[in-house]
Amino acid sequence: MEFGVGLFVIAGILCLGYLSIKLGRMEIFGGRGYEIYAIFSNTGGIKTGSTVVLAGVEVGRVKSISLENYQAKITLLLQPEVKIQEDAIASIKTKGLVGEKYIEITPGGSNEFIPPGGRIRETQPPVDLEDLISKILFEKI
């Protein structure tokens, strides 16, 4: 009887662990793939775990965000089969008008690819809609 209860509790704990890892999008053994980084003047509120897409297809996630020389250094974990050209552009976009932020990579045409640990040189910070609207309003007057 007691043995059955113990087994049940252990099974419950395992399920909980599995759920929290899945929901929290954590990786136990470190993610598969390779890392590259990009420097942005502004992250626009992107978070660890945000998606990285190429042509609308998810190819990786944001692994970490840190401050470097008053700029944001965003490390991306990309799938190993996805090669990024040296002249690709990484831009921070918003799903819809107020949706979550993600990083979009526009592939380049260079023959050189960014090696693991390398840097995407070309970046484009998110467009500040408020800023743009105020500019347009000022132009009108």
Place this chain on the structure above:
Amino acid sequence: MSLIRLWILFLLLFGMTTPLFSGEPQEQLQQTTDKVLAILSDPNLKSPEKAKERRELILRVVDERFDWEEMARRCLARHWVQRTPEEKREFIHLFKELLQQVYMDKVEAYSWNKIQYEGETIDGNYGTVKVKIFTSKEQPIRVEYRLLKKGPHWLVYDFSIEGISMVNNYRTQFNEIIVKSSYRELIKRLKTKVSQP
């Protein structure tokens, strides 16, 4: 004697540090911008009959600083490698015409009050220069130039206005047209766009 030595030391130090205040990319970009501004403010070229001549003068100055081939290559991205040398030449020409058409009117229409240089970064052969352009409008326009060093010259290969990169914008548009229809279609559209007055 020691005073002279001190003076020489001062001269040496001063002479060596002056170029450091603004690095090469900014210095070269500033030279180009100053030349363009001089042409724009030249009273002899203000009349409508001189408009064409003035445009050509500006273009010649801009030509020295802009790397059209690099820009065109980056805008076509993946589709650039598949082009024949002949097609590449045609595309560079059309692309140049397109940019001129889009931006020349703006350059000529604005009254340029002041250009403020906001700093530069150099990373190997790559550099960026940030500027703020003050026009008659209340808010300044933020422009960032991206330059690539070729020989002694720093050449512009991309610029972003209010954070939006020109190359990224055209790369997305061109790719969409090529994937949806064909490269020929893109050329056709560019030609019609360019031939519009």
